[in-house]
Amino acid sequence: MRILILHRIPYHKIDYHLGIDHDRHDVYYIGTEKSLATIPASLPCKQLLRPGIDRASDEVIAIVKSLDITFDRVLSLSEYELLDAARVREALGVSGPGVAKVEKVRDKLLMKRLVAQAGLRVPRAIALAEYEENPRIADWTGRTVLKPLDGASSEDVVVFDSPSALITALKDHRTGVYSLDHATRASATARFEIEEFVTGPILHFDGLVKDSRVAVVVGSRYVGTCLDYASGMPLGSVQIDDHPVARDWVQKVVSAVEIRDGSFHLEAIDHAGSLVFLEIANRVGGADVVDTFRMRTGIHLPSCELKLLIGEDVELHTTPDSGVRYGWFVLPGHHMPRGGCHLHGSQGFVSHPWMARWNQLAQGQPLPRHITYQATEAPAAGVVAGPSTQELEQLLEDLFASVRIESLPLDAAAWGERHAA
Known part of the structure; x- marks a missing residue:
């Protein structure tokens, strides 16, 4: 099978080789120079460079037509290029979801209308x-x-x-x-x-759909909000216990927006004990959702999704619930003045017994200039594992109140020379 992947997400966040046998299939990656640079040099594949100036789908269509190559599948796992992949499929006559289908998980007004028609509350x-x-x-x-x-x-x-x-x-x-x-x-x-604006804690449900049925799902509760994170506040998430009512609600949402196969990231508001739909995406969640999901279930969402999208069978064997709950956190730096990262107050948290992973920028490393949930780009990020949702939430709240990020003037070139040395 010849497969074209619109490549945008850093390779290590997906690990495409876990879901697609690159020796068995003829795999092409198309992306900007920055995106293609994340692909391992040893991976057997072909790379197509696009300028990254015009709309992604327009560039991809022009390049593919100039090469006179036909593809069996056109894939994208990026929220920002799901519609581009649909446009490419339609233009090249490749099977898979078209624009009208993908808009149901991209257009926030349309998805709310569909979910409301299914009898669920929406804002x-x-x-x-x-x-x-x-x-x-x-x-x-x-x-x-x-x-x-x-x-x-x-x-x-x-x-x-x-x-x-x-x-x-x-x-x-x-x-x-x-x-x-x-x-x-x-x-x-x-x-x-x-x-x-509907008040209440915000939850997210992440999982996998197979043949229109929710095969596996894990619920989590945000500590902070994505909106506050965009404004410069810390953000985290902690897994919650499974509940059959919530699972049934998730299935109704998935059916309403007609997701047939693949991963989903669904957000809801817990308003006075009832779930209110917020939005859904037909892709894996960001930050460390993939890793914490695998820790809880034993399932690697992106590789399972890729197998489904190329028509291969997926055996889903979840690990028994051990009672351990997992979560992630990320501290932003995009809102701060341009400068070098200096982290204060993190010592007691780095060594905390529930801290499963801690990442941070080196002292003086340039702060990010854009909103990012990537652990390798944010000033500090990590994964936690503990005995309950409530105890992990408290840990994250303490961390957010204690760790401080300072931006100090920096010659970025000089930092690069010191870091290389």
Whole structure:
């Protein structure tokens, strides 16, 4: 089988060789120079370089057509390139989910409508363009969320005190979203929705779908929120106990958005003991979700997903629940002034008996300039393992309150020379 992979996620986060036999199949990776650089030199595959200037699907289609190669599968495991892979499949006549199918797990307004039609509660939501034309169609008065229809990592997500406060910010060009506050606003408006702010802890459910059925799922509860992380606050997550009611709810969501095969990352709000749908993605969760999921179940999500996507059988043998719960955390640095990372107050946590893994930037290493959940890019990140959800949550709360990141002036080139030495 000839397989084309739109390669964006660093290779070590997926380990494609665990799910695809590269000796048996003819595997092509296409990506930017930065993305292709993460592929192991010893991996038997072909690499296609794209400029990374235009839309990914346009570049991929042009390159493939110029080579006159046909593919049996076109895959992407990146949230940002799922639709690109669908466009490539349609343009090249390759089997697999098309654009209309993939939009059900990318368009946040569409997915909420489908889940609501299945009888589940969702936040009330409206397309931003419709709301601007008629503000009276927003039938709530409290806090209101502005967000991109197809965004990730809470980028360009802003919370306002009310729908009317949002309207005022739009008129005054001060929403805090660059594309809405500047000359590109007209075209950008179509990319956004608004929704009511539903209170409660945020949960995420991660798992695998096989033949439209949820084969395995693990629930977790965030410590902090992705939105606060985008603003510079620490973020973590701790696994919770399995519950048949939650599993049934997850299956209803998966069925509503018509996921047939692959991984999913589903977020919900625990509002007064009832689950309210937030959003779902047909890909693995970020940060250290893959590792903590494997620690709990013995299953490596990306490799199982890849086998399903190329039509190979997947035997799912989960390990018995030992009672140990796992979690992850990440401390941001993208919001800080440009400079070198200096970490304070971490000593007692690095050696904590529940600290399964600790990663941190070297003292003086340049801080990231973009929102990232990657353990190798964030100032500090790690995995924890302990006897209960509540005890791990307390550990993370203590860690977040104690560890401090400082940005000091740095000559990045000089740091690179010292680090290399």
